[in-house]
Amino acid sequence: MRCKFCGTDPDPVVLVPNVEKRKDGQIEIFSCLDCAIKQGIYCEKHDSPHTGFSGDETTACLRCIEEEVQTKKEAAEEVYARICGTLPQEELDELKEFAEDSSVITGDDESVSVFRFVMTTxxxxxxxxxxxxxxTLERRSAQLILPSPF
Ligand SMILES: [Zn+2]
Ligand SMILES: [Zn+2]
Known part of the structure; x- marks a missing residue:
């Protein structure tokens, strides 16, 4: 196993999302810790690699997302109300479908689920x-925040 970035035999080895996955189809690659941090695909706070998303090269630390959702979720209802008051109905229908599915899993209100989508983006x-x-309000579209599968 070699670090994909610098070619050394790493210790410790970190399994990170492949930010160039569209080119070679691999979802995860091996990296040394230094390169993973330098590439911005490792969370030092949580001592854990980022998660990648299908469809693009973005990555994020899921625990950082969840922490920020929990500390700021009193804003969720107002954000949801503004989105509901601005987006066209068909955009809202799609967003609400995702929010309902997410709420079944998390047990959160739909507003918190939508807030989690916003935070993930x-x-x-x-x-x-x-x-x-x-x-999202300016574009009158939910596409930016609709979740994509990991
Ligand atoms: Zn390296
Ligand atoms: Zn983190």
């Missing part, structure tokens, strides 16, 4: 979550 794009809300 924010971490993947490395943007503040409120900017993701603004972008």
């Amino acid at each position: 924010a971490h993947r794009l490395k943007l503040p979550w409120d900017q993701v809300v603004v972008m």
Whole structure:
């Protein structure tokens, strides 16, 4: 096993999402810890590799997302109300379907599920979550925040 980035035989070895997966089809690759941190695909706070997402090269630490959801979820209802008041019905129908499915798993309100979608997009794009809300409202589209399978 060699680090995909620097070619050394790493110790410890870290299994990280392949940010170039569209090129060679591999979902995860081996990396040394230094390279993983340098590539921005390892969370030092949680001592854990990022998760990759299908469809693009973005990665995020799921525990960082969840922490921010939990500390800020009092904003969830207002965010959900603004999205519901702005987006066209067909966009809302799609978003609500995803939110319902997510709420079945998490036991959270749909508003918290949508807030979690917003937070996930924010971490993947490395943007503040409120900017993701603004972008969603401006585009009148839920596409930016609809979850993609891992
Ligand atoms: Zn390396
Ligand atoms: Zn983290």
